[in-house]
Amino acid sequence: MTIHPAAHFIGGDWVAEGPLGDSLNPADGTRVGQYHSGSADLANAAASAARAAFFGTPWAQAPRLRAQVLLEIAERLEAAKAEIADLVVLENGKLRAEAMGETMAAISETRYYAGLARNIRGTMQEIAPGTLSLFHREAAGVAGVIVPWNAPVTLLMRSLAPALAAGCTAVIKPAIQTPLVHARIMAAIAGAPSLPKGVINSVNENGIAVGQAMVASPDVDVISFTGSSRTGAAIMAAAAPTLKRVGLELGGKAPAVIFDDADLDHAVHELTHGSLAMAGQICVAAARFLVHAPVAAAFEEKITHAFRNIRTGPGSDPASEMGALIDTENQARVLRLIEQAGDEGQMILKGGVLGNGAFLTPTLFRIDNLQSALVQEELFGPIVSVEVFHDEAEAVARANATPYGLAASVFSRDLARATRVARAIRAGTVWLNSHLKLFAEAETGGYGKSGLGRLHGPEGLYDFLETKHIYMEQGVIGA
Incomplete structure (x- = not known):
């Protein structure tokens, strides 16, 4: 009815x-x-x-x-x-x-x-x-x-x-x-x-x-x-x-921390879904990829390949892997952010309009400036930054560098390190070697903004x- x-x-x-x-x-x-x-x-x-x-x-x-x-x-x-x-x-x-x-x-x-x-x-x-x-x-x-x-x-x-x-x-x-x-x-x-x-x-x-x-x-x-x-x-x-x-x-600005001993293929699998589910319009979506310098190039190559091959299309089409944004106003807003990312950072994969609806293909960009609004504010779309860190302390500092603290994830085969970093990140939920796992039994909520x-x-x-x-x-x- x-x-x-x-x-x-x-x-x-x-x-x-x-x-x-x-x-x-x-x-x-x-x-x-x-x-x-x-x-x-x-x-x-x-x-x-x-x-x-x-x-x-x-x-x-x-x-x-x-x-x-x-x-x-x-x-x-x-x-x-x-x-x-x-x-x-x-x-x-x-x-x-x-x-x-x-x-x-x-x-x-x-x-x-x-x-x-x-x-x-x-x-x-x-x-x-x-x-x-x-x-x-x-x-x-x-x-x-x-x-x-x-x-x-x-x-x-x-x-x-x-x-x-x-x-x-x-x-x-x-x-x-x-x-x-x-x-x-x-x-x-x-x-x-x-x-x-x-x-x-x-x-x-x-x-x-x-x-x-x-x-x-x-x-x-x-x-x-x-x-x-x-x-x-x-x-x-x-x-x-x-x-x-x-x-x-x-709001959220979830960082995903990828250490040099992580299973990169598994991390890419988790984070492709974890960042592009609902076309990135979810507050716990992975919004920042923080990558350990020794594996930065390898991770970037793999995640770029995964993002480039996402099939964007109507949600009713079984072949689609990412649907539309909620409306054309938000599509236009994210397009402006993509242009800003090209000006302030280095474009890895530039997304664009697809078809007649509110569709956008995924965007990846590098950025180092933690003070940029692209890092500090929630972007809420299929657009993700890549940032490089050199040691554990810098990874934690970068993860905690925004006013948000809703969710995060850590990828490492070293359980002690992963747990230590998870404890240090100020977020209501931290996933280890996964992202976007939500259950009725497990509390969610945030720190800060x-x-x-x-x-x-x-x-x-x-x-x-x-x-x-x-x-x-x-x-x-x-x-």
């Missing part, structure tokens, strides 16, 4: 209100469908419905109900997985295999938190004779979930599932670029038979009014946002007047839980 045009979902009802917007296919610019644009009033209505459900239903105190709802959502997402993946290809431009992998990861995430919903425990401590302190973990309230376009299925459920497991109710703002994907997911969610009305609400966006209203609303207690560091900083500032809790997974808090894993619940201390004196209570 898909709602046409994509509508809002508030208080258990579909709301077909607001101007119609077009959703476009980045592979060819054609219209995929339409959606109703939201407004601040609709966002406030959704927040009010979520708050009424939080206080007016047993949801927050019913872990078995929450687990049941999450399992029902997972089952319904699995039943619709082919349709969801097809919509991701159409609206997002990524490969069909990437779209299906993302959808299955979201289903795994939902099932994982269904299990954790029944395992939220507090503690007890006897502070002094005859006294007890009970530490209770309870839901924080209404969670506002702001979803990016680059992984609209996984990154929705990565925030929504732990929020629901913790006992929060929710208001969701999907990305402007992927409203039809989101509508299909919401159709699956809305059909969960055990879901109380008002627990999950969603309002489409066509600008910034909905997001601004969610962040400012006194009815929203927590904001979970995935997106750019600039927008994350704006959300923190806007949330300050209501002292909201914010969980932010923001890469954000606050953690998602995935048991710690993914923390943003959505409060700790309450209940103190009692046994000689007083019940006397």
Whole structure:
């Protein structure tokens, strides 16, 4: 079931209100469908419905109900997985295999938190004779979930599932670029038979009014946002007047450190996928190749060959190995970065426009200047720098030279060295001899400009839980 045009979902009802917007296919610019644009009033209505459900239903105190709802959502997402993946290809431009992998990861995430919903425990401590302190973990309230376009299925459920497991109710703002994907997911969610009305609400966006209203609303207690560091900083500032809790997974500039004893063929295999998955539009993508001087030439030759032979094309074509960028505006932005890379560095492989859609072939360039914006800022596309280091200390210094700290990888046959360097790199995730391995069970998050808090894993619940201390004196209570 898909709602046409994509509508809002508030208080258990579909709301077909607001101007119609077009959703476009980045592979060819054609219209995929339409959606109703939201407004601040609709966002406030959704927040009010979520708050009424939080206080007016047993949801927050019913872990078995929450687990049941999450399992029902997972089952319904699995039943619709082919349709969801097809919509991701159409609206997002990524490969069909990437779209299906993302959808299955979201289903795994939902099932994982269904299990954790029944395992939220507090503690007890006897502070002094005859006294007890009970530490209770309870839901924080209404969670506002702001979803990016680059992984609209996984990154929705990565925030929504732990929020629901913790006992929060929710208001969701999907990305402007992927409203039809989101509508299909919401159709699956809305059909969960055990879901109380008002627990999950969603309002489409066509600008910034909905997001601004969610962040400012006194009815929203927590904001979970995935997106750019600039927008994350704006959300923190806007949330300050209501002292909201914010969980932010923001930008990345992941370095991949390749030592002279690494298996270069294996490193090239991992890093080709690790840097070009989703056309490089993923915050944990390998964005900088830091290569030990003795193997720099050999690695560069191998990775250039791999990048040059990537088949770029529509995500619906099984022969394609890299899909389109999200839109032609981002294509033009990355083209400007490619020209800048040619001016500031040395071009190894120059990417360019392919076909009529938002396609770009991969780019590789050498650069030494750590102060360049090409090194310091997230580029978010199929463009990767190559930097040379001469010893372990320089490798660590270069890896830590940007304000980001979301992810990194280290390639070496020396496990002691690889582990030592991984400990020294300031990043939330460091992969050894691999890149881009993500699991529902393993926390992700960043240092510095890469954000606050953690998602995935048991710690993914923390943003959505409060700790309450209940103190009692046994000689007083019940006397």
